[in-house]
Amino acid sequence: MGAEEDKQKSIPVLPWMRSPIDVSSFDECPLTLLPCLDPRLKVALENMEISSLFPVQLAVWQETIGPGSFERDLCINSPTGSGKTLAYALPIVQMLSTRSVKCLRALVVLPTRDLALQVKEVFSAIAPAVGLSVGLAVGQSSIADEISELINRPKLQLGVSFDPEDFLPELQSSVDILVATPGRLMDHINNTKGFTLEHLCYLVVDETDRLLREAYQSWLPTVLQITRANDESFLPCAQTFLPSPFSLKTIRRSGLERGFKGKPYPRLVKMVLSATLTQDPSKLAQLDLHHPLFLTTGQKRYQLPEKLQSYKLFCESKYKPLYLVALLQSLGEEKCIVFTSSVESTHRLCTLLNSFDNLPFKIKEYSGLQRQSVRSKTLKAFRKGDIQVLVSSDAMTRGMDVEGVRNVVNYDMPAYIKTYIHRAGRTARAGQTGCCFTLLREDEVKRFNKLLRKAENNSCSKYSLPSSYIEPLHSVYESALEKLKETVEMETSRKRKTGFKSSLSGERK
């Protein structure tokens, strides 16, 4: 992956990526000045305490609602916390607001369940205002419960038995917009009667680079295959599905008229987004994009949030936990996320931190090693402020939006700039300030400086902790290490009985 990043120089290979729309040339736009905004959506946004659109949201609005009219598929590379979710949610909801028949018309795919839940919340805050329903397919509940949420079954008279096959034509979608993870999406595509993508108009692939990195049961080729077939059968009755006030003006005009010969009309519109969007032609080719338009921010490919301050903190390897505790104490009670390099070190570090006596904050781990239910519970408590420090591995943290996270700590130096961007991006969101601290051994400094140079806004000052924070911790640290040893032994013997190795005793890279 490092080699891959080096290969991808700042000039993209794909011609359409070489002349992007620069999002940084846009200003925020007050809702009162936003053209064509449905007044019901304006109220919904105001209820969310949103009074203006962020630059990326305005840029996307212009390319979707007007004057761009969804003419081209959109590839959006915009920093963490810049508001990409609403950038796609708002135009989709506005476009579907005049639909007369309920069917599944928009699909948003995300790599993790927590992220899908977060995105569903955004849609749920605006879609009901215009009579649209939003569904979730992430495997949070049993498949049967999920199906009953997504599919509207005909009501039967009491005592009448029926064969579901007989009623197939009457099964209808209960939702207009579906937010899904790939695995559950595939379950519904393959097994759920009445689940269909035949009316799909919008496909959003959020956290695109992450989703394209793994096959996830071939969800993307499957969705494209199904919708491509539909595009063709769609052709004669396309007009039925067009929302009336926008009709031909806002949905892509005739393929021939626009010079997009050979593309069925109306085609499935795609929007793909990331803070670190891949520029790899072979990966992007998987999306089968239609005359894609590239929206990006600034000159460099990688951007850090404008109000992020980066700091490096030098320390000896054996005292890293001690320095971390001193740093956390110096930061006070504000929410903080500490990143490590693996799920095992997340567990070990969290156990060690919890072995320190009398720390004035509550610490929990959040990693792929845990069950989803445990992770979701932890995240909920962190959002509420019942937990102040979250020790986390990388896999789960992309896109996570938790209010009040003022600090991020890289306990282990990230190996790639993309990792740094996604970790640091858990703070300094939505124009707020935030700090990212990286703990470094002497031999890591050069590599770290080189890594940061790949991003814009990359200044990184040295951070020193006063000795008054460090000295008193030495004895506490020694006894915490002793406690950790005991916990490792206990875990190892417990897991030996069940045939597992203690996750505290080894490192999985």
Ligand SMILES: Nc1ncnc2c1ncn2[C@@H]1O[C@H](COP(=O)(O)OP(=O)(O)OP(=O)(O)O)[C@@H](O)[C@H]1O
């Ligand atoms: N127009 C707006 N006005 C005020 N706050 C907003 C606006 N748009 C989005 N936000 C807030 O900004 C935060 C970040 O938004 P969002 O999660 O969509 O960012 P993102 O660009 O997707 O970040 P990431 O790349 O990390 O996923 C959220 O808390 C959201 O509520």
